[in-house]
Amino acid sequence: MKLRTLALASLAALLMAGSAMAQTSVKIGVLNDRSGIYADLSGEGSVIAARMAVEDFDAAAKGINVEIVSADHQNKPDIASNIARQWYDQDGVDAIFDVPTSSAALAVAEISRDKNKIFMDSGAGSADLTGKSCSPNTVHWTYDTWALAHGTGSALVKEGFKKWFFLTADYAFGQALEKDTSAVVVENGGEVVGAVRHPFPGTDFSSYLLQAQASGADVIGLANAGGDTVNAIKQAAEFGITQAGQKLAALLIFITDVHALGLETAQGLVLTESFYWDMNDQTRAWSKRFAEQNGGNMPTMVHAGVYASVLHYLKAVEATGGKDTTAVMAKMKEMPTDDPLFGKGEIRADGRHIHDMYLFQVKSPEESKGPWDYYKLLATIPAKDAFRPLADGGCDLVK
Amino acid sequence: MFELLGISPQVLFGQLLLGLINGSFYALLSLGLAVIFGLLNIINFSHGAQYMMGAFVAWMLLTYTGINYWWALALVPIIVGAFGVGIERLMISKLYHLDHLYGLLLTFGLALIIQGVFRNEYGVSGLPYSIPAELSGGQNLGFMFLPNYRAWVIFASAIVCFCTWFAIERTRLGAYLRAATENPTLVGAFGINVPRMITLTYGFGVALAAFAGVLAAPIYSVNPNMGADLIIVVFAVVVIGGMGSILGAILTGFGLGIVEGLTRVFYPEASAVVIFVIMAIVLLFKPAGLFGRAAS
Numbered sequence: 001m002k003l004r005t006l007a008l009a010s011l012a013a014l015l016m017a018g019s020a021m022a023q024t025s026v027k028i029g030v031l032n033d034r035s036g037i038y039a040d041l042s043g044e045g046s047v048i049a050a051r052m053a054v055e056d057f058d059a060a061a062k063g064i065n066v067e068i069v070s071a072d073h074q075n076k077p078d079i080a081s082n083i084a085r086q087w088y089d090q091d092g093v094d095a096i097f098d099v100p101t102s103s104a105a106l107a108v109a110e111i112s113r114d115k116n117k118i119f120m121d122s123g124a125g126s127a128d129l130t131g132k133s134c135s136p137n138t139v140h141w142t143y144d145t146w147a148l149a150h151g152t153g154s155a156l157v158k159e160g161f162k163k164w165f166f167l168t169a170d171y172a173f174g175q176a177l178e179k180d181t182s183a184v185v186v187e188n189g190g191e192v193v194g195a196v197r198h199p200f201p202g203t204d205f206s207s208y209l210l211q212a213q214a215s216g217a218d219v220i221g222l223a224n225a226g227g228d229t230v231n232a233i234k235q236a237a238e239f240g241i242t243q244a245g246q247k248l249a250a251l252l253i254f255i256t257d258v259h260a261l262g263l264e265t266a267q268g269l270v271l272t273e274s275f276y277w278d279m280n281d282q283t284r285a286w287s288k289r290f291a292e293q294n295g296g297n298m299p300t301m302v303h304a305g306v307y308a309s310v311l312h313y314l315k316a317v318e319a320t321g322g323k324d325t326t327a328v329m330a331k332m333k334e335m336p337t338d339d340p341l342f343g344k345g346e347i348r349a350d351g352r353h354i355h356d357m358y359l360f361q362v363k364s365p366e367e368s369k370g371p372w373d374y375y376k377l378l379a380t381i382p383a384k385d386a387f388r389p390l391a392d393g394g395c396d397l398v399k
Numbered sequence: 400m401f402e403l404l405g406i407s408p409q410v411l412f413g414q415l416l417l418g419l420i421n422g423s424f425y426a427l428l429s430l431g432l433a434v435i436f437g438l439l440n441i442i443n444f445s446h447g448a449q450y451m452m453g454a455f456v457a458w459m460l461l462t463y464t465g466i467n468y469w470w471a472l473a474l475v476p477i478i479v480g481a482f483g484v485g486i487e488r489l490m491i492s493k494l495y496h497l498d499h500l501y502g503l504l505l506t507f508g509l510a511l512i513i514q515g516v517f518r519n520e521y522g523v524s525g526l527p528y529s530i531p532a533e534l535s536g537g538q539n540l541g542f543m544f545l546p547n548y549r550a551w552v553i554f555a556s557a558i559v560c561f562c563t564w565f566a567i568e569r570t571r572l573g574a575y576l577r578a579a580t581e582n583p584t585l586v587g588a589f590g591i592n593v594p595r596m597i598t599l600t601y602g603f604g605v606a607l608a609a610f611a612g613v614l615a616a617p618i619y620s621v622n623p624n625m626g627a628d629l630i631i632v633v634f635a636v637v638v639i640g641g642m643g644s645i646l647g648a649i650l651t652g653f654g655l656g657i658v659e660g661l662t663r664v665f666y667p668e669a670s671a672v673v674i675f676v677i678m679a680i681v682l683l684f685k686p687a688g689l690f691g692r693a694a695s
Contacts, residue, residue: 035515037624040524170668199671203619203628207417207663210543214410230525230620238530238546238618240537260620262527297522 025065026323028310029093031083031108032123034072037201037226038100040256040297042123044070046098046306048293052286053310062318069093073104080104081111088115094323095120095313098306102126102173112137116325120313122305125173125252127180127388130352134395136329141353142305143274145177145252146388151272151381152249153184155359156219161247165217166195167208167232169224174200177223177251193217200224205232209239212246219247230257237265254300258362258374266374267364274357275301275341276375282340298372308339309353345383350395357386413543414660420549422656423556424611428629429636429648430560431607434567437643438580438600441491442499444507446633447626448514449605452479453612454621455517458526468531468617472555475613476606483605487598510627517623525622552614559610560649567645576600635678641691651689 030050032042047070054066069091073080080099087093088111096112099105100123112119113135120139121129127144164185168178174197182192194215196208209232212220220236222229229250236248250257250271258266277287277298286307290299299307316331317323337345337353345355360375368374390398428450435443456475460466466474486509494501530548537546567573579586579593587593612626619625636655640647655674662670681689 035518035523037523039518040522196667198667201628202671203625204417204421206420206549207414207660208667210410210413210417211664227523227525227620227622227624234620235618238548240544240546244544256522256524260524260526260622262529264529265527 023063024317024321024323025067026095026314026317027067027069027091027093028313029084029087029091029096030068030070030098030306031073031080031087031096032070032098032100033075034070036075038075038123041254041300042098042100042302042306045290045294045297045299045303046070046122048290049299049303049307050097050310052290052293053307053314057311057314059314064314064317066314073099073101075101075104077101077103077107081107084108084111085115088112088117094118094325097309098122098302100124100302102128102176105129106133109133109135109138118313118325118329120309122309123302126176127393130348130350131388131393131395134350134393134397136351136397137325138351139309139329139332139347139353140351141309142301143272143357144352144387145173145180147274147357147381147386148251148272149177149180149184151357151359151386152251152270153181153221154188155272155379156247156249156270157185157188157190161218162190163215163217164190164192164219164221165212165215166192166221166223167205167212168195168197169200169202169228170197171200173225174223178221181221181223181251198224198228201226201228203231205235206239208232209236209241213239213241213244217246219249222248222250222253225252226257229253230260233261233269234265242268254302255298255372255374256300259297259372263363263365263368263374266362269362270378271360271362272357272381273301273360273375274355275299275304276358276360276377278373278375279358279377286340304341308337308342311339312337312347348390349397350390350393351397352387352390352393354383354387356383357381409542410664411661414664415657416540416543416545417549418657418660419653420552420656421659422653423553424615424629424652425633425636425656426560426649426652427556427607427611427614428633429640429652430563430645431604431611432633432637433640433643433645433648434563434607435601435604436637437645438576439491439597440495440499440580441502441506441601443601443604444503444630445486445510445513446506446604446608447628447630448510449479449483449608449626450612450615450629451517451623451626452482452513453609454528454616454619454625455521455526455612455623456609457613457616458528458621461528468613472610472613476609479609479612480602480606484598484602486605487601491601492594492598510630514623514627521623523622523624525620525625528616528621530617548617552618555614556611559607563607564645564649632674635674637688639674639678639681639688641688644688644690644692647688647690 030047033039034043050068059066071083095118097120099108099121102124105121105124122142125145127146129140166178168174253271287299316328320327320331333347342355347353359379361378432446453475457471460471534548534551537544583593636651640651662673
C-alpha cells in the first residue's frame with residue numbers, strides 16, 4: 001500500500017516536472033489530399049512524417065509541447081481556405097504544412113500572410129509560391145515547376161534529345177510546366193515541334209500519343225500528373241512508342257506512381273526528384289521506419305519534405321524560445337538547414353528552400369533487386385543550379 | 400478546321416480505329432446500363448464502381464491466387480455479378496414501387512461507398528496489371544501500330560454486345576424478359592418467376608460492367624476512381640442512344656467513340672465535351688434519344 005502511494009506520488013511529481021519544463025506549446029496542421037489523386041503521395045504519410053519529426057527532435061525533452069492536427073482539402077482551394085482560416089482563428093494552429101495542389105497552396109499562403117502565421121509547403125509545385133506570389137510567411141520546401149523543368153529538360157536536351165512534343169494537362173499546372181520546360185528546351189538549343197492539350201483528367205491517351213509519334217519528336221514531355229501520367233506511360237508502352245526510340249519524359253512523377261506502373265512499363269523513364277529513399281544510410285534508415293508505419297510503402301519526396309520542414313521549424317522554435325511568427329521565420333531563414341533527408345541547405349529570402357535535386361532513371365525489372373528498388377541516379381543537380389535564381393523570381397521580398 | 404489539311408489519311412485512319420477501341424468500352428458499359436434500365440427501370444449509378452470492381456477483382460485473382468487474365472475474364476463477371484445479385488436482393492428490390500429517383504440515390508450512394516472502401520484499402524495511385532503474354536506486341540498496319548491487345552478489345556466487345564442483343568431481342572428468354580417489364584403480373588400468371596428473372600438481369604448487367612473492367616485493367620490505370628471518370632460519359636451515351644434501347648446503346652457507344660477520336664485530332668481541348676454537346680443536340684430534336692421509343 002505504502003509502495004503504491006509512493007509510486008503515485010513520484011508519478012505526480014514527474015508529471016508536474018514535465019509540465020513545468022514544457023514552456024512552449026505549438027500546434028501544427030498538416031493540410032493535404034487524404035482521399036483524391038494525391039492521397040498516396042501526401043495524405044496520411046505526411047502526418048506520419050510530421051510525427052516522426054517531432055519524435056526525432058525530442059520536442060518534449062526540450063520543453064516544447066507539440067500537437068499535430070490534419071485535414072483533407074480535397075485539392076480544392078476554397079476548402080483549403082476554409083480549413084486554414086478555421087485552424088488559425090479558432091483552433092490555435094501556429095503553422096500549416098504540406099498542402100499539395102498549387103491552387104490550394106496559393107490560397108493557404110494568402111491566408112497565412114493575412115493572419116501572420118507560418119506556412120511551409122511541401123506538396124505543391126507552382127514556382128509562383130516563391131516568385132510573384134511570395135510572402136514573408138511562406139517557405140516552399142521540396143520542389144517546384146522551375147526545378148522540374150530545368151532538371152529533366154536541360155539534361156535530356158544536353159544528351160541530344162532535341163526535338164520535343166508536349167502532352168499537357170489542360171489546366172494551370174500543366175500549362176505552366178509546359179511553358180517552363182519549353183523555355184528550357186529552347187534555351188539549350190532544342191526545339192518544340194508540337195503540343196497537345198488534353199482535358200483533365202483523361203483516361204485514354206492513345207490518340208495524343210499517336211500524334212506525338214507522328215510529329216517525329218525525340219522526346220514526348222508529359223506535362224501532367226498523377227493518374228494522367230500513369231495512363232499515358234502505360235499506353236505509350238502498349239503502342240510501342242518507347243520501343244520505337246522515342247523517349248518519354250515525365251516532368252512530374254512520384255515514386256508512388258512508378259510503383260503503380262510497375263517497372264515493366266515504367267523502365268527507362270527519366271525524372272527529377274529531390275529525395276529518394278535509397279540514397280544513403282540515413283535516408284534508408286529513416287525510410288524503413290517510415291514504411292513500417294505506412295503500410296510498407298516507401299516515402300515520397302513530399303513526405304520527406306514535410307519531415308524536414310517540421311524539424312527545421314521546431315529547431316527555430318527552440319532557438320527563439322517561443323513561437324512568435326516573425327522571430328521564428330527570421331530564425332528559419334538565418335539558420336542553415338540540416339536534416340538526414342536533404343542534408344545541408346538554406347531557406348532563401350524569398351522562402352525557397354535550397355537543396356540538391358537529382359536526375360533519376362527508372363530501373364528495368366532485371367536491374368531492380370527488390371520491392372521499391374526503382375531508381376538509379378543519373379546526375380546530381382547542385383543546390384545552386386537546381387532552383388530559379390533569386391533575382392529572376394519577381395518576388396517583392398528580394399528587391 | 401484548317402488543321403484538316405495538315406492531317407494525312409493515314410493519321411485519320413489511325414484515329415478512327417482508336418475511336419472504335421474507346422467505343423468498345425462505351426458500348427459495353429452503356430449496354431449494361433441499358434439492360435438494367437430497360438428491364439428494371441433502375442438508373443444504375445453504381446455501374447462505374449462495378450466496372451472498377453471488375454478490374455480490381457482481376458488484379459486480386461492474379462496477385463493473391465495466381466489466376467491469369469483468361470480465367471479472370473470468365474470468373475470476374477461471375478464474382479462481381481453475384482455481388483450485384485446480392486445488392487439487388489437486399490436493397491434495390493425494395494425500391495421497385497418507388498420513384499426512379501430513389502433507385503438513383505441508392506446506387507449513387509453505393510458507388511461512393513464501394514469507391515471509398517477500395518480507396519482506403521489500396522490507395523489512389525493504382526495497381527499494375529500486365530497485358531497477357533499472348534496478346535502483347537502488335538501489328539504494323541501501315542498507317543499505325545495496332546497493339547494486339549486493342550484488336551482483342553474490339554473483337555471481344557463486339558462479340559459480347561452481339562450476343563447480348565441477340566439474347567434479349569431474338570430468343571424466347573429475351574421475350575419473357577421484355578414481356579415481364581411490360582406487365583409483370585401477367586407474365587407471372589403464366590408461371591414465370593418474375594422477381595428471379597429481374598434479379599438475374601441486374602446481375603447480368605453488373606457482370607457486363609465487370610467484364611469491361613477486366614478488359615480495361617491491362618491498358619488503363621487500375622484505381623478506385625477509374626469508373627467515376629468514365630461513368631458520366633457512358634450515361635451520356637445511353638441518353639443519346641435512347642434510355643433502355645439495347646441496340647441504341649451499342650451503336651451509339653461505338654459511334655461516339657469515333658466522334659470523340661476525331662475531335663482529339665482536330666481540337667483536343669473539346670474532346671471531353673463533344674459527347675455532351677451531341678447529347679444536348681439530340682435531346683433538343685429527339686428527346687427519346689436516337690433509338691429510343693417515346694414514352695407512352
